[in-house]
Amino acid sequence: MLVQVDNVAKIYDGNGGAQTRALLDVSLAVEAGEFIAIAGPSGSGKSTLLSLIGLLNRPSKGRIIIAGQESSAMSEDQRAIARRQIGFIFQDFQLIPILTAAENVRLVMELAGHKDPLRRTVEVFEAVSLGGMMHKFPGQLSGGERQRVAIARALANWPRLLLADEPTGNLTTATSHEIVGLLKRVSRKDDIALIVASHNPEIAAAAERSLRLLDGRLV
DSSP: OOEEEEEEEEEEEOGGGOEEEEEEEEEEEEOTTOEEEEEOOTTSSHHHHHHHHTTSSOOSEEEEEETTEEGGGOOHHHHHHHHTTEEEEETTOOOOTTSOHHHHHHHHHHHTTOSOHHHHHHHHHHHTTOGGGTTSOGGGSOHHHHHHHHHHHHHTTOOSEEEEESTTTTSOHHHHHHHHHHHHHHHHHHTOEEEEEOSOHHHHHHSSEEEEEETTEEO
16 A cells, blocks of 8 residues: 555644634555545645645545555655655646756756666656657746646656646646547556546546545545
């Protein structure tokens, strides 16, 4: 089991003692290489769940176990090391505009202490069929091309898990179709678990399992 979520809740404290219950008693298990879609309306807790699985946040209650390690028992240094095995893909790409596509990808490898970032950069750009765009800046690329760069960046450190939050939200229907196919291919090829939070019914149809969140609960 790569990911295990046991009775997890996330509660945010607001002004005047008010609380927002983002997640309530959520449990799920994810195997290596599995493709899971998580659907649900805005505010249902999809992004919160991804942030907890991705070790960007801590649950208020329950356990999250990633590759045999319980997240709550990890120090901050251990969480940072564990996050290197997790690739993140966002709706708004989150590319640095003053860096080329290749530099955006190399940066995450350099931060992780990668010994040969140039070779791996070429490999991941070939994997997303974007080899000819490596030296262009994000502003010179289409939305679909920018998302391919974001996927290449997510793959750079050989992740065991990919987390994608609305990865087709800013793309045309045709480009969305290409990105869904690309995510599925890279997941299968390298046995990477893929969890995608999205409103897009095409993603739910492509996934091996489709889950739905409503008001913080899996339904």
